[in-house]
Amino acid sequence: MIEHFAFDQRLGIAIPDLTMEWDEYSAEIQQEILLTWEQTRGSIPDRIAELEEEINDKQAQLSDESDFPRSCQLNSEIADLASIINDLWLWYRANQVVSKVHL
Template sequence: MTYSFQIDERLGIKLPVLEQSWNQYTIQSQETILSEWETIRGKIPDRIKELECEINRKQSQLNIEENFERSCQLNSEIAELASIINDLWIWYRMNNHISTKGHQ
């Protein structure tokens, strides 16, 4: 097998790892990869909702936080969660072709 799906700890979903260019895969392999990707892709909105809930929770904490250092930490955590959501939306919009780095 010249591809796999590996969990991305930051995003919380599996991402494709292709060991050759997309056009080098047979049509059957491309269909198999895309089928598996569509299953994963379908879970992205739920993952985004989870992260949005976490952002809301942290924003609520931030609203009452009086410690400046903790406020900065919460802001940083919120920014990271927003960045993850942005990356997830990018992956979600990838529906025709899968492009990712191969093994190095």
């Protein structure tokens, strides 16, 4: 099933990378894709928890930081991590509907 997924470095998970329309895949391949996705999807909350820990660490650093440029950098890193979390939640929720419809 690896051929139907691509690892997204930013998100830290493999996401679907389908080259055809969903209905063009055989029922067997659809089931394999959905099974693989459900396994990946199940790991998303753990990935989010990891990123939240990173945010908490950076916020702790920020509270003790007196150097303005470093504070700006930390704020930017926190915003980037929050953006990744948002995108992960979108993947988690959007594909939940697809999985229920096709299972």
